[in-house]
Amino acid sequence: MRSATLALALACLPLNAAADGFFTLKGHGGPIMGIAVADDGRIATASFDNSVGLWSNGSPTWLEGHEAAVNTVLFNGPALLSAGDDFTLRSWPDGAVMGQHKGKIMQIAASGSLIATASWDGTIGLWQEGAARSLSGHQAGVNDVAFIAEGTGLISASSDGTLRLWDVATGQEKAQLLSHGFGINELVVNENQGWIAYGAVDGVTRVIDAATGEPIADFTLERRPILAMALSPDGSTLAVGDGEGYIMMIDTIAWRIARDFRATLRGPVWALAFSSDGANIHAGGLDNAMYSWPVASLNEHGQMGTQEQSFLRKPEDMDNGERQFERKCSICHTLTPSSARRAGPTLYGIFERPAGAVSDYSYSETLQKSSIIWTETSIDDLFEEGPDHYIPGSKMPMQVIQSQADRDDLIAFLRRATGEERESE
Known part of the structure; x- marks a missing residue:
């Protein structure tokens, strides 16, 4: 019987399922919506099956408590955070509710003990040691958030087509960085290199200067929508997943497409994360398993969902x-x-x-x-x-x-x- 406490799962593939570094993590009962990786190599998966999988050496511990699909997970120090369609932000291992929105929570960001949540209720939640604040200004659901400047600033992406910059201390909007015209689903910020990448409903994948908003590069292909983005630990590679099942790997030094891989036979790529050493890219979609490919040999391995749903x-x-x-x-x-x-x-x-x-x-x-x-x-x-x-x-x-x-x-x-x-x- 499912329990709100931790319960070890049954059989699962070993972590190193193949000597060449390709592996899968199986056990969920629904599509994989979010993936997070800890510094020590542990992997967390968020699933449509209402649960979070915490994987160590290929074996899962199931974290139960959400009452609807889990959309996102994030490691933050010793804690694992999760949020989803039940409007709640939870902290594990006990699953305590840290905060609650009035709509689905799509993404989590953290700067030390300060947590930010992006919600379809149109607001950004800020949570810290029991204190709660809400940032309002977007005209539609908020899809993604990212802290900058050591947690003093926050960038948000919304279905209203804008990227906005917020002052965390005052809760005030400082600037509208971009108005795209179509909903923006994903954003990635690289402060060291000074750029922001975003992916939108219309398939646009663009990179802009973080200070001026001026365009740096455009990697838009005839595929839509953009549903997932991840940056490698060293910042050299940006991974982009779309609704047609491709993973595009962008070299952020030369600003070129290094690889373009058809990861699924049918269906979207909903979740992406690099391994802690950057050697593998983990992905989730309609299949009930997380797949992980070596970045260096991405096109040489199997696809997700080889058995049609x-x-x-x-x-x-x-x-x-x-x-x-x-x-x-x-x-x-x-x-x-x-x-x-x-x-x-x-x-x-x-x-x-x-x-x-x-x-x-x-x-x-x-x-x-x-x-x-x-x-x-x-x-x-x-x-x-x-x-x-x-x-x-x-x-x-x-x-x-x-x-x-x-x-x-x-x-x-x-x-x-x-x-x-x-x-x-």
Whole structure:
């Protein structure tokens, strides 16, 4: 059973899964949304399965407590920080809530004991030893933040298309560094070299002078959106991941593309991080595993997701009920007796089952106290109204199936797939 305390996982690939330095970390039950690396080589992974994996020598410790997808992780001294779709910033090993926004938290930055969070509620949170402040000014969700000048300044990137500079002491916006026109998802700051790199929804990857805002280099390709960026420990290489599954490696000394690697067969690259020595680039996407490639031989190894995800199958290969399940349910739920570390409980045996009754899943308090019994009627109501209306306060993401025929087909498929199909009268 999942627990808010630490619990060792079962089997996992060894860290050095191949002598040439290529390896994977497997065990999550959903896509990898964020990756962090400690100075001692430990790796932390944030997943859609609501959990954080802390990996040492290839073995995971599962950190449970988030009530929705975890988007980002960061090592900060002895602590590991995480944040996600449940609006909370948490500190491990105990999972204590350090702060809470009114929207999803997309990124964390730290300068000593001062923590900054970028949230889709349009604000930047500043948290330090129980004190909380909020920086407001962006006109849309904030996607990324980075401290500068030894923590006295902060740069933020937003879906409103701007990069902004803030005075941390006063909480005031000092300057709008850039107005791009499309949402900016990622930023990387290299103070030693004096530049800022950013990646945007329209696929733009650009580098500007940190002091003047003047352009230095443009690496925009016909691929969008930009979803991940990482800088090597020595600052010589900038890695960029996009929605079409590529990892572009930029030489920041010569300002040229050193490598351009198709990392996934299908789907995006959501997370990137260099190993502590800079020899490997770690990446996450739709697959339930983190992949790590040696930078020097990036193109010589396998890709993520060599086995196609079921929800990406062609519509013509499935009947309508299965298609509804694959597109609406399969990323969060299994049809097997085990919940398999997914973001939601297994649907095996769902009919006539009380809500909150699966033993290997950690439910929200709302569902634990619910009187719902899952029947054809209640499942139909759930998808007609949407979980946020049918069960306010649950962890289920917003999903509505408007067509009665589609809901009927989904319920019939669940009957078949879980072995609960009724005998025809």
